[in-house]
Amino acid sequence: MGLDVESRRVVEVEEGGTVEELVVNVGPSHPSTHGVCRVIAHLDSEIVTKAEPVIGHLHRGIEKMAENRTYLQVVPLTDRLDYVGSMYANWAYCRAVERLASIRVPDRAEYLRVIVCEMQRIASHMMAIGSAGADSGAVTQFVYAFDQRERIIEHFEELCGARLTYNYVRPGGVSHDLPEGWIESLLAFCESHRKGLDMMDKLFFGNVIARGRMKGVGVLSAEEAVAWGASGPVARGSGVEWDLRKHDPYSVYPRLDFEVPIGSNGDCYDRGRVRLLECYESCSIIEQAIAQLEPGAIMADGVPRLLAPLPGDAYDHIESARGSLGVYLVSDGSPRPYRMKVRSPAFCNLALLPMLAEGHLLSDLVVILGSLDPVFGEVDR
Amino acid sequence: MAIVDRLGEKLDGGRGGSVILTSVDALLDYCRGKSLWAMPMGTACCAMELIAASFSKFDFDRHGTIPFFDPRHTDVMIVAGTITHKMAPVIKRLYEQMADPKWVIAMGNCAVSGGIFYYDTYSVVRGVDEILPVDVHIAGCPPRPESLQDGVLRLREIIATESIAPGHKRKGAFTLPRDAAEGDGE
Numbered sequence A: 001m002g003l004d005v006e007s008r009r010v011v012e013v014e015e016g017g018t019v020e021e022l023v024v025n026v027g028p029s030h031p032s033t034h035g036v037c038r039v040i041a042h043l044d045s046e047i048v049t050k051a052e053p054v055i056g057h058l059h060r061g062i063e064k065m066a067e068n069r070t071y072l073q074v075v076p077l078t079d080r081l082d083y084v085g086s087m088y089a090n091w092a093y094c095r096a097v098e099r100l101a102s103i104r105v106p107d108r109a110e111y112l113r114v115i116v117c118e119m120q121r122i123a124s125h126m127m128a129i130g131s132a133g134a135d136s137g138a139v140t141q142f143v144y145a146f147d148q149r150e151r152i153i154e155h156f157e158e159l160c161g162a163r164l165t166y167n168y169v170r171p172g173g174v175s176h177d178l179p180e181g182w183i184e185s186l187l188a189f190c191e192s193h194r195k196g197l198d199m200m201d202k203l204f205f206g207n208v209i210a211r212g213r214m215k216g217v218g219v220l221s222a223e224e225a226v227a228w229g230a231s232g233p234v235a236r237g238s239g240v241e242w243d244l245r246k247h248d249p250y251s252v253y254p255r256l257d258f259e260v261p262i263g264s265n266g267d268c269y270d271r272g273r274v275r276l277l278e279c280y281e282s283c284s285i286i287e288q289a290i291a292q293l294e295p296g297a298i299m300a301d302g303v304p305r306l307l308a309p310l311p312g313d314a315y316d317h318i319e320s321a322r323g324s325l326g327v328y329l330v331s332d333g334s335p336r337p338y339r340m341k342v343r344s345p346a347f348c349n350l351a352l353l354p355m356l357a358e359g360h361l362l363s364d365l366v367v368i369l370g371s372l373d374p375v376f377g378e379v380d381r
Numbered sequence B: 001m002a003i004v005d006r007l008g009e010k011l012d013g014g015r016g017g018s019v020i021l022t023s024v025d026a027l028l029d030y031c032r033g034k035s036l037w038a039m040p041m042g043t044a045c046c047a048m049e050l051i052a053a054s055f056s057k058f059d060f061d062r063h064g065t066i067p068f069f070d071p072r073h074t075d076v077m078i079v080a081g082t083i084t085h086k087m088a089p090v091i092k093r094l095y096e097q098m099a100d101p102k103w104v105i106a107m108g109n110c111a112v113s114g115g116i117f118y119y120d121t122y123s124v125v126r127g128v129d130e131i132l133p134v135d136v137h138i139a140g141c142p143p144r145p146e147s148l149q150d151g152v153l154r155l156r157e158i159i160a161t162e163s164i165a166p167g168h169k170r171k172g173a174f175t176l177p178r179d180a181a182e183g184d185g186e
């Protein structure tokens, strides 16, 4: 897509002469676009009159590739979808496969999945809060948040050997059991993480500059959030109480006791704060899950390497850090999926950008984009 | 390098000796290698490790490498992530905007060869060397931050023997006697 300078508005002013709209290209390589998003912004002085996201710079054809792989070989591909929260895509895909092939997952594996996914939620939210800080000029916040994320990554590395692309959740269970001493160090982390969150709350969300930058910016009403299909912290920031863990419970979440934090104003501040509050809940979910964890199998019995489910289709979704992440699979009875479709929350949330950015300053555009927390691996797939 | 060494001793002694005799080549290489500003061309998953490398635990800055998002101020482009056909012209253009001398590090299997996306996808460029001259390849999916830092150190070794005369390579790198005694001063 070109810059489309032709479509800019030209206004005749009273004093004679004309005033033109300014068309500015942001991205696709820009530190604040969280990857490779390009935004074409039409400006009236510094006010955004129209912002158009251009996506597809990271379209890797993962859904198409899945058609050439066996069901087990697709799992590593799902890692690369949402690379800030790989565990979620693993899990959503495996749930769809398990539904398709009617596999029952052992309890211990379900608990392990919940634990790693809540850890992943913390890691992903830390990235979101940190980069929201960097977008609004508080790089210190990014460093603090990334420090917390790094400690989770260390735990993941101990668990499955990878720092980013875990390939941990497999159809039927998980790939590794917990290493020795892991639980203790995770509990210690949860304890210290709460302190870190308290500090970040004061340091960033209590900071007058950050509040000035984020309060009242990019307001999304609850009705619009529902109408546009927003989910996750973006919808909850606007006061929509919608969390699949609570409202379409899956796995062992019904046995765990947690709150779903919601915001009230629907601005960038509330979206960010909801993420922060969710991290507290994730800590408590991890602790409860560890308390309920019993020894047992981590993989369902008799799951063949070469799964060939009966013809049919299955859809399953989970609550990822960005919203409801769904995977739709069609099987034609062969060992490879006939079609895989990913319902990506980041894509749906990104669609809000033109509406939210209109009427704000150009510098607020990056804050709004950051508050939607898009990950382009998942948007473009 | 004998004369340089002897003068270097004087310099270190701090007794008014502030003259080093060396060639322009050697001095330029010495300076360039020690402050490689990086243009982080992070497109996909590997960008996360690129960010991790520059944050507190791994701390890129101690090697003199600062990520800086302006192609005109940077010396080395670190291509981290999958390059799609839609993204390739952008990367090429950013590379052209960088001032000479410039280097390219291909970080991760995707940038090296297309990686996991090599065989059966229609939208991925099979390696950044199809569009840019790459100096250092770093394998891994994603490579650890340590590998990236190792890659930068390798690039330094390459730079240490570069010459301003086209097509020439110098033999041996220029070292201050202090550095030679203590390793690379890392």
Ligand code: SF4
Residues within 6 Å of the ligand: A080, A165, B044, B045, B046, B047, B080, B081, B082, B107, B108, B109, B110, B111, B115, B116, B140, B141, B142, B143
């Ligand atoms: S090499 Fe692996 S981690 Fe890096 S961008 Fe490619 S798929 Fe992602």
